[in-house]
Amino acid sequence: MHRRALIQAGVTTAAMALAPAVLAKPVADSGRIDDYRKLIGDGMARHRLTGASAILVQENAVVWAEGFGHADRENGIAMRPDTIVPIGSVTKTFTALALMQLRAEGRVDIDRPVRDFVPNLRIGTRGADFNRVTVRSVMTHTSGLPSDVFKNTGLESADYTNVVDLLNDTELAAWPQTIGLYSNIGYSLLGNVIRNVSGQAYPDYVRSRILRPMGMARSGFATEAGLxxxxxxxxQDGRPTPPLELRDQPAGGLYSSVEDLARYAIGLMKAWGGAPSPLIDPASVQAMFRLSNAHIAIETNKKGLGWFMFQRGGAFAMYHAGSTGFANAALLLLPQKRIAAAILVNSVGGDALASAFAFRVLEDYGLKTEDIRPSPHLPPVDPNATPVTLATEALAAHVGDYPRKRTFATITLDGDGLTLDEPDGRIRLRPLSDGSFQPLRKADGGQPQVVVGERYRFAEVGPYHVLFSQSDDDGEHQAGYRVVTAPLAESWRARAGRYDHFGYQIPGAEQILAAEINILQERLMQLQLVYNSGAFTYPMVVAGPRHAFTGGLGPETTGELVRFSEDGVLTYSGLTFRRSAG
Known part of the structure; x- marks a missing residue:
């Protein structure tokens, strides 16, 4: 890949661009600002990005804001702190704020089922209690709703009000309030809650209740004529992208500038600190910025309400990144220190730069990226645990296939222990006195050796019998859930092969061209999605004569419905495929 030097034209400082009401009083550390400039410059060159803008808030006032490169290269327009860029999933924080406003007014109880506010929602539940799909669980991405439905994702095809019908044509991807499963379409469903309760279209509500009170005049939605x-x-090669507007406005449709994001951050942090605010009362924003998913046993991130959370001891930071595929954003708040940072990038591939900048600020002010990792739920490992003998029946309870996000693992009986077969090798699991299993791996044909610093443990999580890894280095992670695989029916065997996409196609940089159904070990099934940028594989758990679900338990795009029609059309996430003529 060719490296492109950072375009220096159009650097704009905060003093030139920001309104007097938010001009800086604190003095920034010039050395630290120089480090941020270098990080952004190096990142733009490395990832071949056209434009970026960044801002830093200290003591609830802007101390630095700058644009880099071009907002419009063809017309020589420089990137500035007031340049408007899509913020992608940072929009979700606005949706969460809107719900907390309605909650403070007594109009929404976030612990009530979503269908209390969207009564026409009738998604398949896979046997789960639909009442556990609450507003709060959707806000924390623990509702079990699918990550997305790809059908009609462009705004020219549908809008956020149509997602109810799309969800009604699929099923839950996980048991509610059991795992963390990021859901874009879930936040569009929340947009329907806001619409139904407030009587205002989602963009109108956000404009009147958040953007206008905060003076965010350079923020809004593509459907607004005044933007x-x-x-x-x-x-990344410098070509302009085609226009792309998203159906899921409550999940990722807002446009903003780093100046406006600073106003938003300052407003939230002031309210969190107890100051009167036109935005929200202190108790509500304090609830948003409180750890809200500690009870979820299978999680990858700490979360507040609408935000991801870094937390160590009493210190915390709130964070959200966003991407539309073409543009990227990150917003970081450290309310206790009255510090915030935001970055916007107008190029494909800018997500790495956006997160690198936000995480540098995070670490500069006392937290670490690993502080987002949830606390363990399993019993701690006993370093002095000794081998024990378990009854065969007890060991047999763990035997089965364990679908993960990308592949299967298989556990079988092995004398007085178990064998775990994974794509990268075989591990013997020896039961120990603390209830864990000690992994032993055979190397170069010799005797099995203990894998130091790692244990495995089984636990019941909702309806799932889950295999966990407990590692000194990586902490606690789920490693699949048990399914008892029935003999593969001939009707499923006959479906193996390649299916070419037809019908509605995803707009944007990545598109799905084909799907392949493969048979593994003569009894397991695998879905491979062929994108224009590469291929991704998913284990398939057969659930009926014509439908299956992709395997794994989060953190995204797992548990998704794969369905065949009577005439052999494969449907995945609303997209359709038919058997290749070749």
């Missing part, structure tokens, strides 16, 4: 001119978006 000022926006930055052009670019591929």
């Amino acid at each position: 000022p001119a926006r930055a052009r978006l670019y591929y």
Whole structure:
């Protein structure tokens, strides 16, 4: 890949761009600002990005804001702190804030089922209690709703009000309030809650209740006629991208500038600190910024309400990143220190730079990226545990296939222990006195050796019998859940092969061209999705004569419905495929 030097034209400082009401009083550390400039410059060159803007808030006031590169290269328009760029999933924090406003007014109980507010929601439940799909669980991505439905994702095809019908044509991807499963379409469902309760369309509500009170005049949605001119978006080779507006406005449809994001961050942090605010009362924002998913046994991130959370001891930070595929954003708040940072990038591939900048600020002010990791739920490992003998029946309870996000693992009986077969090798599991299993791996044909610093443990999580890894280095992670695989029916065997996409196609940089159904070990099934950018594989758990679910338990795009029609059409996430003529 060719490296492209950072375009220096159009660097704009905060003093030139920001309104007097938010001009900086604190003095920034010039050395630290120089480090941020270098990080952004190096990242733009490395990832071949066209434009970026960044801002830093200290003591609830802007101390630095700058644009880099171009907002519109063809017309020589520089990137500035007031340049408008899509913020992607950072929009979800606005949706969560809107719900907390309605909660404070007594109009929404976030612990009530979503269908109390969207009565026409009738998604398949796979036997789960639908009442556990609460507003709160959707806000924390623990509702079990699918990550997305790809059908009609462009705004030209549908809008957020149509997602109810799309969800009604699929099923839950996980048992509610059991695992963390990121859901874009879930936040569009929350947009319907806001619409139904407030009587306002979602964009109108956000404009009147959040953007206007905060003076965010350079923020809004593409459907609003008054939204000022926006930055052009670019591929990494410098070509402008085609227009792309998303159906899921409550999940990722807002446009903003780093100046406006600073206003938003300052407003939230002031309210969190107890100051009167036109935005929200202190108790509500304090609830948003409180750990809200500690009870979820299978999670990868700490979360507040609408935000991801870094927390160590009493110190914390709130964070959200966003991407539309073409543009990227990150917003970080450290309310206790009255510090915030935001970055916007108008290019494909800018997500790495956005997160690198936000995480540098996070670490500069006392927290670490690993502070997002949830606390363990399993009993701690006893370093002095000794081997024990378990009854065969007890060991047999763990035997089966264990689908993960990308592949299967298989556990079988092995004398007085178990064998775990994974794609990268075989591990013997020896039961220990603390209830864990000690892994032993055979190397170079010799005797099995203990894998130091790692244990395995089984636990019941909702309806799932889950295999966990407990590692000194990586902490606690789920490693699949047990399924008892029935003999593969001939009707499923006959479905193996390649299926070419037809019908509605995903707009944007990545598109799915084909699906392949493969048979593994003569009894397991695998789905491979062929994108224009590469291929991704998913284990399939057969659930009926014509439908299956992709395997794994989060953190995204797992448990998704794969369905065959009577005439052999494969449907995945609303997209359709038919058997290749070749």
